[in-house]
Amino acid sequence: MDFNFTQDENDFRQEIKDWLSENLSQRISNKVKKFQRLDKNDYEEFMKALSAKGWLAVNWPEEHGGTGWSNSQKHIFEEEIVKAGAPRIVPFGLNMLGPVLMEFGNKEQKKYYLPRILNCDDWWAQGYSEPGSGSDLASLKTKAIDHGDHYIVNGQKTWTTLGQFANKIFCLVKTDTDCKPQNGISFLLIDIDSPGIEVRPIITLDGEHEVNEVWLKDVKVPKENLLGEENKGWTYAKYLLTHERTGIAGVPNSKSAINHLKVIANKTYKNGKPLIQDPLFSSQIAELEIDLKAMEIFNLRAISSAESGKAPVMESSLLKIKGSIIRQKTSDLLRKAIGPQALPYISEQFDEGWNQETIGPEYAGPLAKQYFIYRKISIYGGSNEIQKNIVAKSEFRM
């Protein structure tokens, strides 16, 4: 057992830090730290800078332009970009479609799409969930009918994150209905600009527009846009879901949130003393901090077992559950920490350049909103209940 990072790893961390301090613009990191709305350019500016440095495709092998980093290096990188206040690296092309293309795509598809993801030429969206197919994804209804050299696709996708910025969408569609649901699904790569596609915003409970509905009406999709084989889409979808999930616990995000919480608890007063000195409140922070530290080690254990070649399927599910609980608890305490300052909701505060006076401290503005939107963490990416089913099936064999 050895808990120390090697000298090489520490040097690596410093290299990342130095690069970020020069290449992540103050303008963007300020927006991220203030929970302001990011536009397409904000994401792309940072991702293009990473791409130019060769650090965008963290999880890709070197032959495809990836970093070829070890899992420990990836972990360090993730930690540092969160600390620096970088926008998140949009994962749909890089971490979701990319690995599936490499494993199952044909030569032409790899040659065409992979460099375009790497250069930020394409912005991919994910077309999995449907209004009637959430946890029971295989029951999806969007249909692709064979028309010789192309398919005609009809249906509706939902929860399409950042779909308003996307020019491409990968979709799971039904190509056969006379079989077990899982056996009639295909994986299509679709241009969002195709006639018949409409992207409509879904406004979430925090009043924000991040997710969308995607309507497909008689959309013509050329056959060369089929990924892999027809009716094998479920295999590819599952591959996508089990691939690269070591970051699933969100350790760096929770770490920075707890630090934020402690800073706020030092500035907020209760009975004339900083809130952090209130035994009741500080005990809740401390317990959370203990849980997070343990989860960080658990996460590193999973990473290190993945490094030795064992796919951490069970660990990923456990980490996803615990990670969501910790992130939600942290946002719960952040909301509680500020007391009645959580009440005002000034939507303009989250626009770039807003410089009017806040009600209460500036940090208070987003906390209640964040608390509500973070309820999604235990729902998306396979809800916590689905994760428990997965573990029970794979580990308990009952």
Add this chain to the structure above:
Amino acid sequence: MHFNLSEERKMLKESCDRLLNDHYTKYKNHHEVSNSETGFNKKFWEECSEIGMLSALISPDLNGLGGTGEDIMIVFELIGKHLVVEPFLSSGILSITSLTNSKDIDTSVLDEISSASKIYAFGHSEVDTRYDETYIKTKANYKNDAVFLTGQKSFVLNGDFANKIICTARFSGNDFDQNGFGLYEIDKTHCDIRSYNTIDGYRAAELKFSEIPAKELCKNSDAYNALLETLYAGAFALSAESIGAMEVCFNMTLEYLKTREQFGKAIGSFQALQHRMVDIMIEIEQAKSAVMLAAGTYEADKNTKYKNISAAKNLVGRAGKLVAEECIQLHGGIAMTWEYNLHNYAKRLVMIDHLMGDSDHHLEKFKLYSNY
């Protein structure tokens, strides 16, 4: 960074596991050993010593073979797994740590302990001093060159069959002062001893003594430091022990869910029960991770060491209670019987939270060492 055990330690683990397993399967349960006149099995204790289980708790500088956090973790996980009643905690961890943190270390005493020829016990708690580190009412009275103790020590693990007792006593200052107390060695034969079994099937004793001769091991800040080291070593060993016991509870419950049938099928097929098993699994992995971190920083600076042990003991206290309660519930009625072995593990898990500081105590300590 890696989390694997070295080949040597894997071998230590395997050989200890085998010995403990072979021995304890001879008994119906650990009560049978505790209830014997001697309270433990001397021959088995010697065998443990022979394969190096006690030397594993002592560093090589002091004639031992281990003594690191990792060694202690390995040994105590196994002790939890097999519910070992022999005095690994009292004579092993607590006495060894207090002796090795005293002024003049007498390696011949350590040799006597690790060779199983003498058993030591450690007495700090008094009947109403809870988990306080420096609340010591037992008095030390210095007369000329000698020192004599008067008072009472409570819940002294294996205090009835130990040859010697190491205990805390105060010679000046107020009850809670960090100064003015010392660590002393006393002889069991001078004490009035009331021996009993604990709720979880271990042996302990109440010791009363009046003006009995004692040997000073250290005093004032030396004693305070030695005491903290000892209490934290104990808290750490118990945290590792808890992991071993939690895993047994989990496995027993999983096995039961697969075999117990109701409504015509295995109860493990019910989602409500499956999900609760996953919740337990998560907390066991969390607790294991906290204990590993504490093991990995056992040799670090004291602040880091104590912070991580307090974190582990807090988490283990919470997780242990969850595992104990949930495993009983998931079993149903059978778990309420004396016959079925689960209650022994459940009791141990809960009682570990009553030793060396409970989860609330260690949450406070964690805040202290994290500068809240």
